[in-house]
Amino acid sequence: MSLNPELAKLLNAQINHEMAASYSYLAMAAWFEQTPYSGFANWMYQQSAEETVHALKFYQFLVSRDAAVVLTPLAMPQAEFTSPLDVFATSLRQEETVTQQINDLYDVAERVRDHASKNLLLWFLNEQIEEEKSVRDIMDRLTLAGDDPASLLVLDREAGARKETKESAKN
Numbered sequence: 001m002s003l004n005p006e007l008a009k010l011l012n013a014q015i016n017h018e019m020a021a022s023y024s025y026l027a028m029a030a031w032f033e034q035t036p037y038s039g040f041a042n043w044m045y046q047q048s049a050e051e052t053v054h055a056l057k058f059y060q061f062l063v064s065r066d067a068a069v070v071l072t073p074l075a076m077p078q079a080e081f082t083s084p085l086d087v088f089a090t091s092l093r094q095e096e097t098v099t100q101q102i103n104d105l106y107d108v109a110e111r112v113r114d115h116a117s118k119n120l121l122l123w124f125l126n127e128q129i130e131e132e133k134s135v136r137d138i139m140d141r142l143t144l145a146g147d148d149p150a151s152l153l154v155l156d157r158e159a160g161a162r163k164e165t166k167e168s169a170k171n
């Protein structure tokens with residue numbers, strides 16, 4: 001079944017959104033690298049890599065469906081932040097936007113009755129729930145830690161333990 005052109009266009013746009021998220025997380029990692037929080041820098045770096053995997057999932061899906069892949073420019077990401085909490089709050093807003101984009105994509109896939117696309121997008125919707133939750137959890141604990149350096153360093157160490165994702169673009 002060939003891909004509906006409107007859906008193909010939006011799936012291509014989502015490659016750009018995921019790469020923009022990856023780029024933005026890399027800017028957040030770079031910001032943390034200039035602070036004592038090397039653990040948060042690691043967390044953001046791993047998150048950036050995961051967003052690239054998301055972009056590649058859409059890429060692979062388009063290729064599998066014999067649709068053209070069209071890559072478009074990325075905007076310059078936000079690079080200045082006021083605190084670790086500010087970085088994670090920015091991340092949450094970004095994830096909420098992506099969740100909305102995937103929801104909208106799902107509506108289109110449903111309208112054109114492309115069930116295979118719906119299946120791919122359902123995976124992403126579940127992933128968005130997890131990502132929003134993990135960012136909100138860190139924000140809650142950063143709020144609790146406030147300005148206490150010892151508590152902040154505990155959170156930073158935990159974030160530093162985040163490992164590289166094993167997820168592949170092809171599954």
Ligand SMILES: [Fe+2]
Pocket residue numbers: 018021050051054098
């Ligand atoms: Fe993503």
Ligand SMILES: [Fe+2]
Pocket residue numbers: 021051095098131
């Ligand atoms: Fe994400």
